[in-house]
Amino acid sequence: MKIVTCFLLIFIIYGCERKELLPVTAQNLVEKIYSYQGEKAVLVNVWALWCKPCVEEFPMVVNLVNEWTDLEVIFVSVDFEEELKNVAGFLNKHYPRSVSYYKKQKDDDFINILNPNWSGGLPYTAIYSKEDGSLVDYWEGKKEESRFKESIQKALKP
DSSP states (O other): OHHHHHHHHHHHHHHTOOOEEEEEOHHHHHHHHHHTTTTOEEEEEEEOTTOHHHHHHHHHHHHHHHHOTTEEEEEEEOOOGGGHHHHHHHHHHHOOSSEEEEEOSOHHHHHHHHOTTOOSOSSEEEEEOTTTOOEEEEEESOOOHHHHHHHHHHHHOO
């Protein structure tokens, strides 16, 4: 009985852990990307619950975290604030890390600061170099895992 009780307590404590969903501006995001310079390559994935391709590729992107120890994945939701409870629920179910972000800035400002060549289409993925934090690759729309891996490998090269 004690073993069952201990297992149940551990499950309740760790199974119910809530993920933190923090507001972010493009300026904050750029600072965060550069904070990993020399330590990790960074993959930024901008997504929304209402975007079917975003939700479809989400598990694959999450799995990339497990393949490289020197890769940081940053998810940024662009859902409306009234949807943040649903976003948090989705993240609790699908993303093992404790922190994720939601866009807290006007669309045009966010897009133009993050990448002036980005049209605003979703999902948007950008990969930054481990060595100097420079943009290695970016794309809009759902892509194959091989595209992600090729770009990550480029970002990890010195």
